[in-house]
Amino acid sequence: GAVVSQHPSWVICKSGTSVKIECRSLDFQATTMFWYRQFPKQSLMLMATSNEGSKATYEQGVEKDKFLINHASLTLSTLTVTSAHPEDSSFYICSARGGQGGNTEAFFGQGTRLTVV
Amino acid sequence: LAKTTQPISMDSYEGQEVNITCSHNNIATNDYITWYQQFPSQGPRFIIQGYKTKVTNEVASLFIPADRKSSTLSLPRVSLSDTAVYYCLVGEIDTDKLIFGTGTRLQVFP
Numbered sequence: 083g084a085v086v087s088q089h090p091s092w093v094i095c096k097s098g099t100s101v102k103i104e105c106r107s108l109d110f111q112a113t114t115m116f117w118y119r120q121f122p123k124q125s126l127m128l129m130a131t132s133n134e135g136s137k138a139t140y141e142q143g144v145e146k147d148k149f150l151i152n153h154a155s156l157t158l159s160t161l162t163v164t165s166a167h168p169e170d171s172s173f174y175i176c177s178a179r180g181g182q183g184g185n186t187e188a189f190f191g192q193g194t195r196l197t198v199v
Numbered sequence: 200l201a202k203t204t205q206p207i208s209m210d211s212y213e214g215q216e217v218n219i220t221c222s223h224n225n226i227a228t229n230d231y232i233t234w235y236q237q238f239p240s241q242g243p244r245f246i247i248q249g250y251k252t253k254v255t256n257e258v259a260s261l262f263i264p265a266d267r268k269s270s271t272l273s274l275p276r277v278s279l280s281d282t283a284v285y286y287c288l289v290g291e292i293d294t295d296k297l298i299f300g301t302g303t304r305l306q307v308f309p
Contacts, residue, residue: 088242116297125286126243126299175242177297187233188297190242 084110086178088191095166095198103161103194105176111156112178116188117149120173132159156180166198203287208304217274219303221287224268230295232263232270235286237302243286247272274305282307 085108095101105115114133118126130146132138132153140146150162159178163170173195179188204222211217223232231250235243247254249261249270260273274281286302 086242118299125301128296128298131296173240177242179297187245187248189245190235193240193242195240 084108084178084180084189086112086176086189086191088176088194090194091192092195093197095196097167097198098165100162100164101166101196103163103174103176103196105159105161105178105191107157107178107180107189110178110180112159112180113156114179115153115159116177116179117151117159117161118175118177120175120193126175129161163196166196168198171196171198203289203300205285205287205300205303207301208306210306210308211277212308213278214276217277217281217305217307219272219274219285219287219305220269221272221289222269223287223289226267226289227291229291230267230289231291232261232267233288234259234261234272235288235299237284237286243299246285277305277307279307279309281305 087106087108089104116131117129120126128141129144130138130140130151132151134153134156138151148164153159173193175193176191177188233248234246236246237243247259247261249263251263254261262271284302284304286299
């Protein structure tokens with residue numbers, strides 16, 4: 083299957099700093115990318131949806147100024163957690179979907195464990 | 200997007216067949232049904248996808264009745280490595296957002 087690579091796999095940062103997480107589709111063009119966060123023992127919560135070249139669409143309750151999403155190319159999307167605080171510590175996962183119409187599945191990155199200290 | 204309902208957890212033993220059912224009463228005409236598997240600290244992994252009747256691949260089978268208001272993921276002869284959370288998603292897979300429900304936590308015992 084297609085490969086979606088997320089980097090870094092884990093990161094520890096100090097409170098108040100910003101962290102950037104990259105999501106790349108390695109062997110297909112991702113027209114749409116999704117960003118999720120997941121707390122322990124909970125399901126994935128969709129944060130935002132981004133289409134290449136367009137502004138991301140954020141889910142209700144997700145602060146767009148805190149979680150900056152850039153989808154500048156068909157193979158790369160980034161999530162920047164600005165002014166991170168301990169409550170932002172979570173598992174962040176990206177997903178990429180490509181193709182046009184039909185039976186198109188989404189592929190997920192391996193996730194990024196963010197710890198804010 | 201159709202809401203999905205799954206059992207919170209299931210237990211099984213190695214070698215048994217496991218069937219996980221997902222209810223999606225409000226499924227729309229253009230919606231597909233997709234199942235993902237997630238291990239701890241990893242991103243979800245695609246298992247199988249279907250629209251109606253039965254779909255089978257090397258990993259699982261997906262049974263969808265004629266009214267499409269539910270679906271059943273069947274895992275033949277599970278092993279310990281099948282211990283994971285299984286999510287059922289319903290939607291127009293090339294246009295809809297991917298919304299995850301609670302998932303089913305499958306525990307396989309030796």
